[in-house]
Amino acid sequence: xxxxxxxxxxxxxxxxxxxxxxxxxxxxxxxxxxxxxxxxxxxxxxxxxxxxxxxxxxxxxxxxxxxxxxxxxxxxxxxxxxxxxxxxxxxxxxxxxxxxxxxxxxxxxxxxxxxxxxxxxxxxxxxxxxxxxxxxxxxxxxxxxxxxxxxxxxxxxxxxxxxxxxxxxxxxxxxxxxxxxxxxxxxxxxxxxxxxxxxxxxxxxxxxxxxxxxxxxxxxxxxxxxxxxxxxxxxxxxxxxxxxxxxxxxxxxxxxxxxxxxxxxxxxxxxxxxxxxxxxxxxxxxxxxxxxxxxxxxxxxxxxxxxxxxxxxxxxxxxxxxxxxxxxxxxxxxxxxxxxxxxxxxxxxxxxxxxxxxxxxxxxxxxxxxxxxxxxxxxxxxxxxxxxxxxxxxxxxxxxxxxxxx
Numbered sequence: 001x002x003x004x005x006x007x008x009x010x011x012x013x014x015x016x017x018x019x020x021x022x023x024x025x026x027x028x029x030x031x032x033x034x035x036x037x038x039x040x041x042x043x044x045x046x047x048x049x050x051x052x053x054x055x056x057x058x059x060x061x062x063x064x065x066x067x068x069x070x071x072x073x074x075x076x077x078x079x080x081x082x083x084x085x086x087x088x089x090x091x092x093x094x095x096x097x098x099x100x101x102x103x104x105x106x107x108x109x110x111x112x113x114x115x116x117x118x119x120x121x122x123x124x125x126x127x128x129x130x131x132x133x134x135x136x137x138x139x140x141x142x143x144x145x146x147x148x149x150x151x152x153x154x155x156x157x158x159x160x161x162x163x164x165x166x167x168x169x170x171x172x173x174x175x176x177x178x179x180x181x182x183x184x185x186x187x188x189x190x191x192x193x194x195x196x197x198x199x200x201x202x203x204x205x206x207x208x209x210x211x212x213x214x215x216x217x218x219x220x221x222x223x224x225x226x227x228x229x230x231x232x233x234x235x236x237x238x239x240x241x242x243x244x245x246x247x248x249x250x251x252x253x254x255x256x257x258x259x260x261x262x263x264x265x266x267x268x269x270x271x272x273x274x275x276x277x278x279x280x281x282x283x284x285x286x287x288x289x290x291x292x293x294x295x296x297x298x299x300x301x302x303x304x305x306x307x308x309x310x311x312x313x314x315x316x317x318x319x320x321x322x323x324x325x326x327x328x329x330x331x332x333x334x335x336x337x338x339x340x341x342x343x344x345x346x347x348x349x350x351x352x353x354x355x356x357x358x359x360x361x362x363x364x365x366x367x368x369x370x371x372x373x374x375x376x377x378x379x380x381x382x383x384x385x386x387x388x389x390x391x392x393x394x395x396x397x398x399x400x401x402x403x404x405x406x
């Protein structure tokens with residue numbers, strides 16, 4: 001089943017007439033970065049005035065990623081200081097909101113420059129600020145946890161379901177993996193409080209190649225997502241609050257590869273959501289490098305060097321060799337659980353035709369492709385222009401499939 005417009009128009013690149021809030025019209029990456037943060041406002045991850053102040057300070061510095069880092073870090077410091085002051089005065093909810101929002105600003109600033117001591121220090125501040133704030137938040141309840149993974153562990157956040165929605169019974173849960181350049185803290189602000197309010201627990205995981213795992217634990221990105229997909233499933237199944245028969249998996253952006261592969265090869269998953277499609281990530285990057293070599297700039301959310309960094313390699317050739325394993329053909333045909341694929345009509349990073357290829361190949365009998373159009377909003381990459389239109393659709397679908405409270 002497909003919910004989509006009758007005409008698939010492909011990528012939308014007319015930014016002058018883009019109805020979305022494009023703060024830096026000449027720089028796709030910066031505009032998407034600011035939208036990424038702004039889209040977190042409904043879940044407490046951004047304050048519109050603070051974002052506007054950052055954007056105004058950067059208007060004459062477009063493309064300077066060091067300036068980007070410093071402006072976001074400056075605002076992060078201001079907001080964190082408010083949180084620490086509130087904490088000292090015993091105002092825990094105010095402190096929680098400020099500290100967690102500051103963490104989000106730090107990580108939005110850091111994401112273009114992951115390789116040096118300054119960015120590493122900012123990232124560590126973000127993790128601590130979020131964790132400190134989370135301990136003071138009573139709804140939803142958030143735990144920082146470690147997921148056993150071979151002889152190592154993966155850092156994760158376990159977000160408890162709302163007790164009244166769970167009905168006092170073991171709750172369903174979703175594993176939520178990151179994308180190419182996202183983190184568990186950023187993911188939390190992508191509607192996870194609203195998922196928990198529906199009675200569905202959520203385990204947000206920094207898998208290999210993401211977040212703390214790649215920065216501080218020497219865990220590069222791997223093609224075999226079922227390895228950590230199984231680890232995350234078994235962690236959740238071991239918790240008394242969770243019903244092991246109602247655990248789903250989802251992921252965002254490049255996670256449109258992670259989650260479908262994991263659900264196809266780990267049959268215990270009860271459902272799968274791909275928040276943004278993938279199909280052949282090798283071909284995606286072959287085309288991107290072709291554009292770069294011809295002097296053109298592909299629509300990327302982070303600098304192209306990020307690819308080598310997440311793989312822990314030094315050269316493009318080495319990265320492309322690893323990417324040969326990042327293909328879903330021959331894998332998703334094995335999927336049997338209910339499957340939802342959500343994509344934006346105007347996604348400039350991954351064309352809509354890619355979503356159709358993946359959807360057509362998935363072997364599940366119960367599957368749905370939801371395409372958000374330019375007219376309704378949410379038509380950019382992973383609904384970054386209107387995140388709640390995407391999360392409401394996904395969380396409602398998950399609730400219908402996993403049936404919290406029963």
